[in-house]
Amino acid sequence: MSDDILLTPGPTPLPPQVREAMGRQIIHHRTSAYRACFKRALQGMQQAMQTNNAVVCFTSSGTGAMEAAVVNLLSPGDTAIVVLGGKFAERWQSLCQAYGMTTVTVPVAYGDAVDPQQIALALQAHPQAKAVLTTLSETSTGVVYDIEAIAAITRKTNTVLVVDAISGLLADACETDKWGVDVVVTGSQKGLMLPPGLAFMSVSERAWALVEQSKTPRFYTDLRLYKKSLADDDTPFTSAVPIVVALDEALKLVQQRGVVGMIERCALMAKATRAAAQALGLELFSKRPSNGVTAIKVPAGVDGKQLVKSMYDKSHVMVAGGQGEMAGKIFRFAHMGYISPEDVLAGLRALESALTELGYKFTAGASVKAAQAVFGQALVGAAR
Numbered sequence: 001m002s003d004d005i006l007l008t009p010g011p012t013p014l015p016p017q018v019r020e021a022m023g024r025q026i027i028h029h030r031t032s033a034y035r036a037c038f039k040r041a042l043q044g045m046q047q048a049m050q051t052n053n054a055v056v057c058f059t060s061s062g063t064g065a066m067e068a069a070v071v072n073l074l075s076p077g078d079t080a081i082v083v084l085g086g087k088f089a090e091r092w093q094s095l096c097q098a099y100g101m102t103t104v105t106v107p108v109a110y111g112d113a114v115d116p117q118q119i120a121l122a123l124q125a126h127p128q129a130k131a132v133l134t135t136l137s138e139t140s141t142g143v144v145y146d147i148e149a150i151a152a153i154t155r156k157t158n159t160v161l162v163v164d165a166i167s168g169l170l171a172d173a174c175e176t177d178k179w180g181v182d183v184v185v186t187g188s189q190k191g192l193m194l195p196p197g198l199a200f201m202s203v204s205e206r207a208w209a210l211v212e213q214s215k216t217p218r219f220y221t222d223l224r225l226y227k228k229s230l231a232d233d234d235t236p237f238t239s240a241v242p243i244v245v246a247l248d249e250a251l252k253l254v255q256q257r258g259v260v261g262m263i264e265r266c267a268l269m270a271k272a273t274r275a276a277a278q279a280l281g282l283e284l285f286s287k288r289p290s291n292g293v294t295a296i297k298v299p300a301g302v303d304g305k306q307l308v309k310s311m312y313d314k315s316h317v318m319v320a321g322g323q324g325e326m327a328g329k330i331f332r333f334a335h336m337g338y339i340s341p342e343d344v345l346a347g348l349r350a351l352e353s354a355l356t357e358l359g360y361k362f363t364a365g366a367s368v369k370a371a372q373a374v375f376g377q378a379l380v381g382a383a384r
């Protein structure tokens with residue numbers, strides 16, 4: 001339905017210029033016109049990822065880049081430290097298990113942020129670990145980790161830091177080079193405002209050294225092939241041409257708003273959403289909330305699955321429920337990518353309507369009023 005409002009942590013709504021680009025006649029991927037577009041897009045991605053490191057582009061969902069990181073950096077039998085604080089962190093562990101790596105886990109309660117000192121201790125106990133695998137924004141719990149502090153620890157060791165910024169990029173700060181993050185992976189359908197289908201990975205010099213050493217069998221995701229093609233602004237296999245052309249357009253929007261501007265915009269949506277939830281007497285789930293997604297506890301007596309379903313059925317607003325153990329206990333209201341204050345307000349009206357239907361008591365209009373107050377203050381601030 002074209003009038004659905006997606007307040008989900010992927011896919012996110014498409015800006016008009018991206019939709020227009022997706023509808024254009026295709027160009028061939030081995031032409032100079034395409035190479036120029038691909039080159040510009042990857043330079044734009046370096047800016048978005050705040051790095052001068054090479055950025056590799058895969059035709060896959062975000063998980064494809066996570067898999068590429070595991071198989072290219074690690075060999076079977078190698079040790080990786082996995083920060084285990086949500087469903088997406090568990091994916092790092094599953095990938096390592098699938099390819100025969102040993103994982104040492106740093107457990108983090110759902111909703112909490114990892115204490116960087118726990119990672120320092122794990123590194124002291126397992127100095128042979130080749131990589132720390134963690135997440136910028138743990139989308140399943142709405143928590144953003146302090147990657148700057150984590151990188152300050154890994155930088156002093158021989159262990160590379162690999163960060164899943166699939167939902168975090170352009171919503172929360174990710175200063176790859178300044179902080180010293182070796183590998184960042186991301187995907188197209190979240191903060192980048194594109195359809196699903198592209199994944200990206202930035203690779204530092206230290207990480208390239210591991211790529212050369214890895215003994216894990218790999219073919220489609222073999223970074224050595226991508227590195228060779230990159231020299232000619234090319235890809236080893238057929239590019240997802242329309243999405244790359246659309247990426248080029250999306251990155252123009254990122255440039256107009258600026259990376260910091262994009263992040264501040266998400267932060268404002270997040271602040272308004274948190275204020276709105278509190279005005280309804282709802283509790284936030286995350287101890288260190290991300291800018292991209294707000295995880296809210298389902299109030300006692302309300303069926304969480306029904307809440308999400310009712311918002312969609314009655315108002316065409318889609319939010320995400322809880323995953324795994326959090327199913328039915330939380331819902332996740334995303335505000336990353338091409339989301340406006342109007343979308344957030346529409347989402348809150350849908351939430352109030354669903355809560356009323358499910359018998360929850362609150363002051364009608366309180367969430368919209370609280371969010372509008374946050375947006376209003378921002379306008380006053382912007383006018384000054």
Ligand SMILES: *Cc1c(COP(=O)(O)O)cnc(C)c1O
Nearest residue numbers: 061062063088137139166167187
């Ligand atoms: C969405 C998401 C993924 C998975 O990406 P896919 O594109 O579905 O493969 C992984 N990690 C995080 C943090 C995510 O938000």
